[in-house]
Amino acid sequence: MRMSRLFFETLREVPAAADTPSHQLLLRAGLVHQVAAGIFEFLPLGLRAKRKIEAILRQEMERIDGQEVQMPVVHPAELWQRSGRWYAIGPDMARLKDRNDRDLCLGMTHEEPVTDLAASMVRSYRDLPFMVYQIQTKFRDEPRPRAGLIRVREFTMKDGYSFHRDFADLDAYYPRVYEAYYRMFRRCGLEVVAVASDTGMMGGTMAHEFMALSPIGEDTLLLCDACGYKANRQIALFRKPQLQADPPAALEEVHTPRCASIEDLAAFLSVSPEKIVKAVFMVGKLAVEGDDQQAQERLIVACLRGDMELNETKLANALKCRGLRPAHDSEIRAAGIEPGFGSPVGMKAGAAIVIADDLVPAMSNFVCGANKADYHLRNANYQREFAAAVVADIAAAAEGHACHACGQPLRSVRGIEVGNIFKLGTKYSAAMGAAYLDEKGASHPIVMGCYGAGSDRVLASVIEEHHDEAGIQWPVSVAPYELVLVSLVSPGKEEEKLVEDVYQKLAAAGVEVLYDDRNERAGVKFNDADLLGFPLRLTAGPKGLKTGTLELKIRRTGEVRPVPIDQVVEAARQALDEEWALLKGMLDQPFPPM
RNA sequence: CGGGGCGUAGCUCAGCUUGGCUAGAGCGCUGCGUUCGGGACGCAGAGGUCGCUAGUUCAAAUCUAGUCGCCCCGACCA
Numbered sequence: 001m002r003m004s005r006l007f008f009e010t011l012r013e014v015p016a017a018a019d020t021p022s023h024q025l026l027l028r029a030g031l032v033h034q035v036a037a038g039i040f041e042f043l044p045l046g047l048r049a050k051r052k053i054e055a056i057l058r059q060e061m062e063r064i065d066g067q068e069v070q071m072p073v074v075h076p077a078e079l080w081q082r083s084g085r086w087y088a089i090g091p092d093m094a095r096l097k098d099r100n101d102r103d104l105c106l107g108m109t110h111e112e113p114v115t116d117l118a119a120s121m122v123r124s125y126r127d128l129p130f131m132v133y134q135i136q137t138k139f140r141d142e143p144r145p146r147a148g149l150i151r152v153r154e155f156t157m158k159d160g161y162s163f164h165r166d167f168a169d170l171d172a173y174y175p176r177v178y179e180a181y182y183r184m185f186r187r188c189g190l191e192v193v194a195v196a197s198d199t200g201m202m203g204g205t206m207a208h209e210f211m212a213l214s215p216i217g218e219d220t221l222l223l224c225d226a227c228g229y230k231a232n233r234q235i236a237l238f239r240k241p242q243l244q245a246d247p248p249a250a251l252e253e254v255h256t257p258r259c260a261s262i263e264d265l266a267a268f269l270s271v272s273p274e275k276i277v278k279a280v281f282m283v284g285k286l287a288v289e290g291d292d293q294q295a296q297e298r299l300i301v302a303c304l305r306g307d308m309e310l311n312e313t314k315l316a317n318a319l320k321c322r323g324l325r326p327a328h329d330s331e332i333r334a335a336g337i338e339p340g341f342g343s344p345v346g347m348k349a350g351a352a353i354v355i356a357d358d359l360v361p362a363m364s365n366f367v368c369g370a371n372k373a374d375y376h377l378r379n380a381n382y383q384r385e386f387a388a389a390v391v392a393d394i395a396a397a398a399e400g401h402a403c404h405a406c407g408q409p410l411r412s413v414r415g416i417e418v419g420n421i422f423k424l425g426t427k428y429s430a431a432m433g434a435a436y437l438d439e440k441g442a443s444h445p446i447v448m449g450c451y452g453a454g455s456d457r458v459l460a461s462v463i464e465e466h467h468d469e470a471g472i473q474w475p476v477s478v479a480p481y482e483l484v485l486v487s488l489v490s491p492g493k494e495e496e497k498l499v500e501d502v503y504q505k506l507a508a509a510g511v512e513v514l515y516d517d518r519n520e521r522a523g524v525k526f527n528d529a530d531l532l533g534f535p536l537r538l539t540a541g542p543k544g545l546k547t548g549t550l551e552l553k554i555r556r557t558g559e560v561r562p563v564p565i566d567q568v569v570e571a572a573r574q575a576l577d578e579e580w581a582l583l584k585g586m587l588d589q590p591f592p593p594m
Numbered sequence: 595c596g597g598g599g600c601g602u603a604g605c606u607c608a609g610c611u612u613g614g615c616u617a618g619a620g621c622g623c624u625g626c627g628u629u630c631g632g633g634a635c636g637c638a639g640a641g642g643u644c645g646c647u648a649g650u651u652c653a654a655a656u657c658u659a660g661u662c663g664c665c666c667c668g669a670c671c672a
Contacts, residue, residue, distance in 0.1 A: 009622095011606095011623080012621065012633065013605055013606045013621070013622095015605075016606070016665080017664065017665055019665075034655085037663085088672080089672065090670090092670085093672090110671070111672090140671080142671070143669080143670055144669090144670080144671095146666080151671085166620095218671090230671080255626085325669075327664090520633090521632085521633070521634065522633095523631080526631080527633050530632090542631090543631090544631095551647060
């Protein structure tokens with residue numbers, strides 16, 4: 001490709017709308033163009049990189065016997081009504097009507113169509129197992145798109161679905177997917193970790209999220225360097241301290257003016273937050289037995305040791321509730337509780353569900369709210385002053401907490417979720433009638449797994465991980481071009497033929513070469529080459545050409561090698577091999593166990 | 595949906611507080627010339643309904659109200 005003809009632009013200045021490195025570089029390098037919040041156009045260079053990522057995803061899916069299909073972006077409501085998600089999902093789903101006033105929606109994911117597809121085609125256990133996947137556009141009307149391609153509304157996802165006759169077969173297949181996922185991200189030059197994740201509203205038993213570690217990541221992960229435990233903060237376990245029980249002392253009311261926060265209170269009373277029980281007030285819909293539609297909103301009083309934070313995912317799972325939100329002060333007062341000085345002690349009976357973190361019953365003589373403005377209680381004790389309807393682990397793990405498995409301190413890092421794999425089970429097959437007949441003629445719902453990976457998000461994550469001050473440093477596997485040939489010869493000069501010849505030779509040898517034949521100054525071309533981040537830059541200047549020499553520069557290392565003009569193909573090949581070897585090295589590292 | 599910020603030339607921004615005359619700069623763009631290995635220089639140019647709509651006023655980029663859009667923090671994230 002000749003750069004003089006390439007549809008692109010590079011921006012010298014950082015666009016005001018972009019904060020994160022990948023967002024800035026995506027725009028500055030002319031890879032994408034934003035159309036609306038969370039909706040982007042891919043320009044030629046960006047699309048080439050994305051296509052390379054997708055090619056890798058395809059290859060890894062084929063390796064584990066995936067077969068590519070394509071499902072629609074627009075779905076009839078009926079599919080989602082059958083699974084129940086038409087009603088369960090809120091405004092994140094874009095809904096529309098066709099000319100006959102039929103309800104449609106834009107696919108946020110494809111469990112429904114794929115399950116329907118399986119329902120219509122699978123009859124016998126002999127048809128199982130199989131896995132189909134697609135690379136398709138999804139639309140989720142995110143409340144807040146952000147960080148360029150990291151969180152968008154319209155995006156491309158590789159999503160795969162496997163179908164099995166029983167859990168044992170799914171369990172046997174799942175590790176193959178796990179390994180394929182490590183392979184595909186590493187082949188893209190992304191260092192990822194798989195963490196155990198919440199199964200949430202998707203239903204299912206086991207799930208892993210593949211996380212690209214990055215400070216701009218939206219998820220918090222807890223990792224144990226000692227034993228290898230890894231989990232999303234949403235479900236991360238930790239070992240609670242062993243407390244020794246002091247003999248109960250007499251309850252005492254203390255005046256604590258303006259001490260509505262744990263910090264203030266601890267400072268005012270000169271006690272450690274570990275001697276305080278705090279109450280967090282939430283409202284959530286609790287499912288009424290057997291009828292999901294009748295879910296009632298209830299006030300939830302969650303009690304935790306003062307130094308710990310509530311983990312809403314754990315809370316939601318413990319109470320089997322959804323739609324959790326912080327309670328309004330009026331709702332709290334209605335239960336006879338004073339916001340800022342609240343506790344279950346003396347609250348209106350039955351006005352709220354009290355849930356305590358499992359550390360709370362082990363505490364003794366603690367401080368808690370008196371449900372009276374500017375007053376707290378000292379020497380409160382569990383059971384004596386209050387008891388919870390539910391005791392469960394609802395505290396969020398944090399940096400420094402003890403690993404639940406080995407007791408060593410956990411480390412907290414941020415991650416971008418680039419993929420997730422999921423044992424779905426029979427949630428969708430049962431709801432949508434995807435069943436098969438076994439050897440004895442008995443009907444069973446098909447057991448499913450689902451496996452997603454966002455190609456745009458991978459692209460952004462690769463840039464997050466591979467860039468410097470000057471621009472992108474593409475891993476060779478996803479670079480839009482492998483090499484940029486920079487001509488410093490003035491157009492029309494005799495030497496231009498030599499450079500042209502080099503271009504032809506490289507292209508004929510199968511090197512993906514972008515030929516910078518523009519009539520620009522050297523500085524402009526070099527800066528663009530750095531910004532665009534091709535792994536190799538081959539410079540042909542008038543001085544060098546006199547002695548038949550070009551200059552090969554490695555973007556990643558900055559290393560410069562002189563190359564005789566008759567050896568450019570070999571030199572490029574060798575340098576590219578070195579780049580590929582680097583990725584191969586990553587790929588050959590053992591994968592962390594599940 | 596709560597909180598904050600921003601909409602002026604293709605890009606980055608100044609001007610707005612204290613209303614006033616042809617609305618500015620840098621970069622980019624066009625033409626000519628000189629340059630030519632890390633974002634050159636000179637000369638000449640093109641380019642803006644100041645997001646939109648109402649209002650106040652003799653007069654609005656500037657004040658007021660509304661509205662749309664974008665960004666950031668939070669909530670949400672199937």
